[in-house]
Amino acid sequence: MKFSAQETATGKQIVLSGRITFADFDSIKSVIALVQECGGHRIELDLSAVEFIDSSALGMFMLIRDAAVSKNIGLTFKSAKGQVKRIMNLASFQMAA
Numbered sequence: 001m002k003f004s005a006q007e008t009a010t011g012k013q014i015v016l017s018g019r020i021t022f023a024d025f026d027s028i029k030s031v032i033a034l035v036q037e038c039g040g041h042r043i044e045l046d047l048s049a050v051e052f053i054d055s056s057a058l059g060m061f062m063l064i065r066d067a068a069v070s071k072n073i074g075l076t077f078k079s080a081k082g083q084v085k086r087i088m089n090l091a092s093f094q095m096a097a
Contacts, residue, residue, distance in 0.1 A: 001027050001050075011040025011073065017049035022056035028063065035067040035075075043068055044096075047088075048079035058091050 001024040005014045014031060035043055045064065061077070068075035078096040080088050088095055 003027065003031055005034050008040070008042075008044070011042040011044075012038050013044045013046060015046040015049065017051075019052040020050060020057040020060070021052075021054045024057075025060065028060040032064055032067045035064055035073065036071060038068075038071065038073055040073070042074045042076070044076045044078060046079050047077060047084055048081065050080065050084050051082075053084050053087055058087065058093075061093065 001016060001018045001020045003014055003016050005012055012034060014034060016031075020028075045061075065075055076096045077088065077093055080095055085095070
């Protein structure tokens, strides 16, 4: 997994790409740190370039969500496709269009 982040008018946009599995836990910890350092009130997690997630990725997404909630920051998951979208829907993650 790779990720990039950029500041937006309201917070941050974080774009994830590649495959997300348990092996990516250290990278996810870096994403969590970005969430915790966010100076705005909204984070957008763009999944459009994510090709695959396993069940551990769902747990890591929950950690990201928990970090956002603890800082009172809104978190939006968006643009998941294919298998990633199906898994996110099955796990009842709210997805933006």
